Every structure is written in structure tokens, then in C-alpha cells.
Amino acid sequence: MRNSLTIFTFKYPYGSQETFLENEVPVLAKEFSKVKIVPLFGDEQKRNVPEDVEVLRPVFPARNTSIIFKILSPRVLREVKTFKPAKLKKMLKQALIISELKKFLCLNLSKFRDDVLYFYWGTNAVNVITSMNLPNKKVARFHRFDLYEEDEPGGEVQVLREELNSKLDLLVFIADHGLKYYVNKYPSVASNCKLSYLGTLDFGINPVSNNNVLQVVTCSNIIPVKRVNLLAEALCRVKEIKIAWTHFGSGPEELVAEVKETMSRSSENISFNFQGRKPNKEILEYYQKNSVSLFLNVSISEGLPVSIMEAASFGIPVLAVDCGGVSELVPKDYLLPIELSPELLSRRIIEFYQNDFSNVELRTDMRKIWEERFCAEKNFLNFAKELKNL
Numbered sequence: 077m078r079n080s081l082t083i084f085t086f087k088y089p090y091g092s093q094e095t096f097l098e099n100e101v102p103v104l105a106k107e108f109s110k111v112k113i114v115p116l117f118g119d120e121q122k123r124n125v126p127e128d129v130e131v132l133r134p135v136f137p138a139r140n141t142s143i144i145f146k147i148l149s150p151r152v153l154r155e156v157k158t159f160k161p162a163k164l165k166k167m168l169k170q171a172l173i174i175s176e177l178k179k180f181l182c183l184n185l186s187k188f189r190d191d192v193l194y195f196y197w198g199t200n201a202v203n204v205i206t207s208m209n210l211p212n213k214k215v216a217r218f219h220r221f222d223l224y225e226e227d228e229p230g231g232e233v234q235v236l237r238e239e240l241n242s243k244l245d246l247l248v249f250i251a252d253h254g255l256k257y258y259v260n261k262y263p264s265v266a267s268n269c270k271l272s273y274l275g276t277l278d279f280g281i282n283p284v285s286n287n288n289v290l291q292v293v294t295c296s297n298i299i300p301v302k303r304v305n306l307l308a309e310a311l312c313r314v315k316e317i318k319i320a321w322t323h324f325g326s327g328p329e330e331l332v333a334e335v336k337e338t339m340s341r342s343s344e345n346i347s348f349n350f351q352g353r354k355p356n357k358e359i360l361e362y363y364q365k366n367s368v369s370l371f372l373n374v375s376i377s378e379g380l381p382v383s384i385m386e387a388a389s390f391g392i393p394v395l396a397v398d399c400g401g402v403s404e405l406v407p408k409d410y411l412l413p414i415e416l417s418p419e420l421l422s423r424r425i426i427e428f429y430q431n432d433f434s435n436v437e438l439r440t441d442m443r444k445i446w447e448e449r450f451c452a453e454k455n456f457l458n459f460a461k462e463l464k465n466l
């Protein structure tokens with residue numbers, strides 16, 4: 077049985093990304109005698125981790141990152157005619173990461189000799205194992221942008237997949253949809269693939285309000301794949317009911333401005349509360365203290381969103397686009413088509429208000445789905461035991 081673990085992350089525990097690891101790492105730390113974290117990047121404030129978890133220096137500290145990645149500027153890439161600039165940028169990024177991480181590991185091999193190597197993403201850092209003969213047991217977790225090869229605009233160019241498959245001892249997928257997708261493309265690795273849902277902690281039940289305002293919450297980055305402005309356009313079409321929309325998350329200034337401008341054209345029956353990017357703790361506290369009628373997700377592509385798991389844990393009803401593994405969490409009657417128009421979305425929101433606004437049974441069902449499939453303590457404990465027994 078193996079008792080030491082190294083986790084390779086994108087930034088965690090630096091910055092505000094990879095919030096899901098905040099629930100997973102404490103469970104892993106209890107099960108393994110030694111846990112180390114190797115972030116690729118780290119130039120922001122570091123979050124707290126369990127006392128016995130060691131955070132190594134980032135592979136790309138701030139002082140190096142800005143210099144190395146200058147060669148990836150659009151101006152330079154436009155001079156290369158073979159590939160589209162966006163695709164070439166992603167390929168060069170992978171090459172740089174492999175090169176720098178290989179140097180990092182070679183200098184520190186003694187620290188990792190007996191560890192299970194757990195790559196939190198199925199791209200970036202994990203690609204280093206294709207160029208090194210590491211004797212360790214190696215595991216990668218696949219989500220969305222690191223998995224679906226057709227979704228290149230919202231993710232990474234997938235390189236070295238065949239070589240990666242031959243070097244990994246375990247490929248872990250956060251949704252059954254993703255697992256089946258991968259095995260269909262690479263049947264030879266089926267025996268090494270495993271479904272392991274992420275999960276969230278139990279912070280209680282969302283309070284129910286007696287007023288007649290539909291309290292809508294969304295939680296995502298404001299980037300094209302999340303289609304937040306589609307929801308804004310849909311709400312501008314709603315005249316019959318009162319809606320208060322609260323959004324957590326941010327993005328490029330021009331996309332945030334687009335959402336705000338769209339909402340400035342909505343009727344007086346619609347209010348918009350833009351919270352911006354908040355620590356996960358504050359979002360959970362919001363769910364504890366404020367009644368939420370409906371959680372919405374209109375992304376065009378997903379793995380299996382932790383944001384929906386969190387809403388479900390509070391018993392909050394969900395309307396979400398049927399993509400990736402969303403149907404493994406959201407009941408079929410509350411799934412939206414990928415080809416979603418503002419007109420259709422506005423109708424579905426009004427229908428929800430008319431038919432399910434006070435549906436206590438629906439809230440109970442959402443909570444039950446979470447309890448059975450997405451409870452963090454149960455899921456991460458089972459996953460930790462799987463890693464130890466490799």
C-alpha cells in the first residue's frame with residue numbers, strides 16, 4: 077500500500093482557481109502520511125492548506141512566466157503561417173510546460189521517488205510523463221477542457237494522447253459521459269479507466285422565501301463557452317414575472333460589460349446583482365442565508381459542474397443545458413438543449429415559475445441526488461483508497 081502522494085495542479089493553492097481541490101486535499105491528507113503539491117503557476121496569494129501538506133515552489137514562478145510566455149504573443153504567432161495562432165499558441169504552451177516541468181522533476185527526483193503522482197488535469201503537467209521514464213504509479217483526472225477534443229476553442233489542444241495512455245496507470249473521469257467518450261476514442265485503455273465523481277460538502281438546506289420573486293443564481297466565469305449573456309438576453313424578454321438575478325464570477329472586461337449593457341435594457345421587473353469573483357466560502361454562505369428559487373447553467377460545454385453540485389446540496393432546483401455529464405446530476409425534465417435561444421430560455425424560466433416555483437418535492441429530489449452521488453466526504457475517501465491501493 078502506497079502512503080505518499082504528489083498532486084500536480086495548475087495553480088492551486090495559489091490564486092482563486094481549482095476550488096474543488098479545497099474539499100479533496102484535506103481528505104487525501106488524512107489518508108496519506110505525506111502529501112505534496114506542485115503548482116505549475118503561482119504568483120498570487122496562497123490559500124491555506126492542511127498543516128501536513130507541503131507546497132513546493134511553482135514550476136513557473138512569476139519572475140519567469142512573463143518572460144517565457146512572451147514568445148506566445150499573437151504578434152509573434154501571426155508570423156507563423158502553418159497553424160492558426162490560437163492552436164499554435166496552445167501547442168507551444170504544452171511544449172514549454174513539458175520542458176520546464178521535466179527540468180523541475182529531474183532536479184527533485186529524490187523527493188518523489190516513492191510517491192503516487194496525481195495529475196489533477198488531463199493536460200498541461202501530465203504531458204511530462206511522455207518524455208520521462210518515471211517508475212511511479214501515475215494517475216490523471218479528466219474534466220472538460222482537458223478531455224473533449226472537439227472543444228478546442230474552450231480548452232487545450234490535446235497532444236501526445238496515445239503516449240499518455242500508455243504511461244498512465246489510472247485514468248479518472250469526473251463524469252460517466254466523459255469516461256464513455258474517452259473509451260470510445262481509445263478502447264485499449266478501457267481497463268485503466270474509472271469513474272470518480274467530484275463532490276461538495278454539506279452546508280445545510282437553502283431557506284425558502286414566501287415572496288413571489290424568482291431568485292435566480294448563476295455561478296461561472298464570464299467567457300464565451302459559459303454563454304452568460306445568453307441568459308441576460310433571455311431575461312430581457314421576460315415581462316410577466318419578477319426576477320432577481322445574482323451572478324457570481326467574472327471574466328474579460330469586454331464580456332462583463334456586454335452582460336451589464338444587456339441587463340441595462342431589461343424591464344423594471346428584472347433586477348441584476350453582479351457579485352463578480354468571490355471566494356467559494358462566500359458563495360456557500362450566500363446559499364445558507366438567501367433564498368434561491370433556481371440555479372441556471374447555460375454553458376455550451378461542461379464536464380460535470382461543481383457549481384451545480386453545490387446548488388443541489390442545498391436543495392436548490394436547477395435548469396441546465398444537457399451537455400457533458402450534466403444529465404448525471406440534473407433530472408431530465410429540467411435539462412435544456414445545447415442549441416438554446418434566448419426565446420426558448422425565457423419560456424423555460426417562465427414555465428418553471430408557473431409550475432415549480434413552490435415545488436418542495438423538487439428541492440427534496442435535488443438534495444437526494446447530491447446525497448447519493450456527490451457527497452465529497454464519501455467520494456474523496458473512496459478515491460483516496462483507490463490511489464493508495466495502486
